Amino acid sequence: MDLNNIQRVYFIGIGGIGMSAIARFFNEKGVAVSGYDRTPTALTKQLEAEGMQIHYTDDINALDQKANLVVYTPAIPATHEELKWYRDHGFEVVKRSDVLQEITRSLFAITVAGTHGKTTVSTMIAHLLTDSGYGCNAFLGGISVNYDKNFWSSDKQVAVIEADEYDRSFLKLSPDIAILTAMDADHLDIYGTPEAMEEAFITYTHNIKPNGTLIAKFGLHRGNELKADNKLLYSLQNDAANAYAANIRMINGGYEFDVMQQDWMIDNIRLHIGGMHNVENVVAAITVAHLLGISADKIRAAVESFKGIKRRFEYVIKNDHQVYIDDYAHHPEELRALITSAKALFPGRRCTVIFQPHLFTRTRDLADGFAESLSLADEVVLLPIYPARELPIEGVTSEILAAKITVPVQIMQKEEVLDWLKKTPVPLLITAGAGDIDQLKGPISQLLH
Structure with a gap:
């Protein structure tokens, strides 16, 4: 793979955080960049504003038939029609990591x-x-x-x-x-x-x-x-x-x-x-x-x-009466570090954590660790498990965490959170998880300001 001789590159899953970085790399080199993703997001809109062509249906009529290189994310299933078309027609199809491999060599x-x-x-x-x-x-x-x-x-x-x-x-x-x-x-x-x-x-x-x-x-x-x-x-x-x-x-x-x-x-x-x-x-x-x-x-x-990274101990609100932190934490050790640090920085404030578990397998395999870390908070709200690339696993739900958590805990849907917050004082609030819980950040910020 000679990265210097590519004129057209197509991304399957272009809106992923790692995929989009490589798409931007090619785009800044003057390569024609296009791609597919499942849903529009703030990030895909930015990519389009930077000149990349993106569509949101798995449609072989919309892909780039002249691409020199096709990059896909492992999150894309092998049954994806566009991915199958490129493979069936002899295109060079590589993972994101293959591009990064070439970059580390050069x-x-x-x-x-x-x-x-x-x-x-x-x-x-x-x-x-x-x-x-x-x-x-x-x-x-x-x-x-x-x-x-x-x-x-x-x-x-x-x-x-x-x-x-x-x-x-x-x-x-x-x-x-x-x-x-x-x-x-x-x-x-x-x-x-x-x-x-x-x-x-x-x-x-x-x-x-x-x-x-x-x-x-x-x-x-x-x-x-x-x-x-x-x-x-x-x-x-x-x-x-x-x-x-x-x-x-x-x-x-x-x-x-x-x-x-x-x-x-x-x-x-x-x-x-x-x-x-x-x-x-x-x-x-x-x-x-x-x-x-x-x-x-x-x-x-x-x-x-240094101002930090969005969704990494991100202060959405920080003033004398309200602190709201949003974080990508989706592993027990990340939650432990997040909650202990927040409570140390703002002692005496009741700490409420709203957590969206990410993946059925991770929730099942690390349930005891999740419960132990979340129990460091004063109060926990659990959202349903965000499936990402996985199909449901029988018996694996947020209830298995709730049963192990030792502080007051309740399970609610994402759309119920704002109504609950209207009635509940939260002097130190944390939202955490790697799914779509970040969609709550703006509405919660408006409500608490």
């Missing part, structure tokens, strides 16, 4: 993998490199608030790429610098066992280019099996790691702290987003920036100007 690649934290860390790294003037091409799994997009380009032959573990696609990448944030069990519908998933993350580190660097979270299970010519460990506060935060102070929903390393330190870092896990995330990002030779002053200024 550019200096910084990839970020892990069960959670990868979107935030990759966006932080991309912002530090861009804001400091170093420059990078960014392929992100979330919308950066600073740039209002998930891709941006640069003449610098450097790419920052979020490496997705779903369907093992990240194993195609060959990074120069690899970050590994977590190895907790997830996607057991793909991997089968937590051990098999750990093996995949270990293999990810074996794919680092010669003389490359691994920056891994301190204390990972089986961390001694991770392999790279150069290895650095980062931590929130453990001084046994190569890089860690010290003297952390909570200020106005954010943090001030110092980043310590064995032979360097940067003091008075100011991070204006919430979540103690985000302090740890920015330690990883700062470690990358320092490795690339970016000065302490530029790193400090870039972190202070």
Whole structure:
């Protein structure tokens, strides 16, 4: 695949967060980009405004018969008519990860993998490199608030790429610098066992280019099996790691702290987003920036100007009487970090979490963990499970979580939430989940303002 000789590219599932980043990459290179997605969204409307042709019915009469390359997402079923047509007619049909594989071969690649934290860390790294003037091409799994997009380009032959573990696609990448944030069990519908998933993350580190660097979270299970010519460990506060935060102070929903390393330190870092896990995330990002030779002053200024990622500890409302946080958290450990950080930043406020479980398999496999994390709130509202790519599984509903949660809990439909909120004081409200719960963000914000 020669990315420089493509004139027309067609995307099946163009509206996905990772797919749209690659579509934007080609579009900015002057390639004719078109594609299909199931439903229009704010993101697909943006892509259309940028000049891409998109339709929303599976229709072989609407596809591009002259495409040099067809890119599809694994979420698309093999029965999809357009996908079948391209395969039957001998087109080059590849996954998103195949394009990213080629990009990591041709550019200096910084990839970020892990069960959670990868979107935030990759966006932080991309912002530090861009804001400091170093420059990078960014392929992100979330919308950066600073740039209002998930891709941006640069003449610098450097790419920052979020490496997705779903369907093992990240194993195609060959990074120069690899970050590994977590190895907790997830996607057991793909991997089968937590051990098999750990093996995949270990293999990810074996794919680092010669003389490359691994920056891994301190204390990972089986961390001694991770392999790279150069290895650095980062931590929130453990001084046994190569890089860690010290003297952390909570200020106005954010943090001030110092980043310590064995032979360097940067003091008075100011991070204006919430979540103690985000302090740890920015330690990883700062470690990358320092490795690339970016000065302490530029790193400090870039972190202070970082506005976060939409739906990652996003302050929708923050004032003296009301705090409303929206977050993509869809794994027990993400929920634990989200709820504990919010309660620490805003002590004494009753914490209400509205959670939409994502996937029947994940809910079934991790039910105990979900219930334990959600029970850290003072009150929980569960929405029905968002199926995404899955068919229902008998006996797997939000009721199995409700039965295990130890604080007041109720189950309601999405359309019932606003009426309930009109009658219920919620001084600290969190909406969380990876499905379509984000559609509630605007209406709730209007109601609570």
